[in-house]
Amino acid sequence: AGDVNPRDFAAKMKAGNKRLVIFYGSQTGTAEEYAIRLAKEAKAKFGLTSLVCDPEEYDFETLDSLPEGAAAIFVMASYGEGEPTDNAVTLLQNLSEDSFEFSQGSHRLDNLKYVLFGLGNKTYEHYNLVARQVDQYLTGMGATRIGERGEGDDDKSMEEDYLEWKDGMWEAFAKALGVEEGQGGDT
Numbered sequence: 001a002g003d004v005n006p007r008d009f010a011a012k013m014k015a016g017n018k019r020l021v022i023f024y025g026s027q028t029g030t031a032e033e034y035a036i037r038l039a040k041e042a043k044a045k046f047g048l049t050s051l052v053c054d055p056e057e058y059d060f061e062t063l064d065s066l067p068e069g070a071a072a073i074f075v076m077a078s079y080g081e082g083e084p085t086d087n088a089v090t091l092l093q094n095l096s097e098d099s100f101e102f103s104q105g106s107h108r109l110d111n112l113k114y115v116l117f118g119l120g121n122k123t124y125e126h127y128n129l130v131a132r133q134v135d136q137y138l139t140g141m142g143a144t145r146i147g148e149r150g151e152g153d154d155d156k157s158m159e160e161d162y163l164e165w166k167d168g169m170w171e172a173f174a175k176a177l178g179v180e181e182g183q184g185g186d187t
């Protein structure tokens, strides 16, 4: 007993009693910082602890078997021609393949609830494309997004965009998970 596959985030969540898993697609650390902030807010507001994950270090076939009452958060930056960050290439590949298989009925994510915040820059042609793709893939496999998809613009207003998005998201989150504010811990 106690042997948890280090690449199995769902098993780690169960072992650590965590109801949130937060993945960040990040090249220079901004998305990772927002991932950590979301984890801290979930703890402060609802007393929920999170597993914050570099997607490169995990496998995704357990995305449909999170613990009861759990949710996933994706914080995804876009690069190049709307490409994923290096650490999110495999995640995007997995999601797009599954999404394709789903169209033939093989892989469903009906039980998955997810929150999504994208990081981009409006001076690029493919603004926030990775977050939009993740949204499309997950929804296509039957997953349910919690609240609106957030999109931050690093050219002008990343922080404002985040602040404008997060309160409505947490409200929707509380409803979706059946938790209440004020159950927070000491952070």
Ligand code: FMN
Binding pocket: 025, 026, 027, 028, 029, 030, 031, 032, 077, 078, 079, 080, 081, 082, 083, 085, 119, 120, 121, 122, 124, 125, 126, 127, 128, 129, 154
């Ligand atoms: N944002 C977009 O929305 N679309 C892009 O195609 C895009 N390409 C980028 C290419 C480069 C070389 C750089 C530096 C930024 C690009 N961005 C693009 C903006 C980044 O997504 C944004 O700065 C983000 O905050 C970076 O997050 P990170 O620090 O977690 O890597």
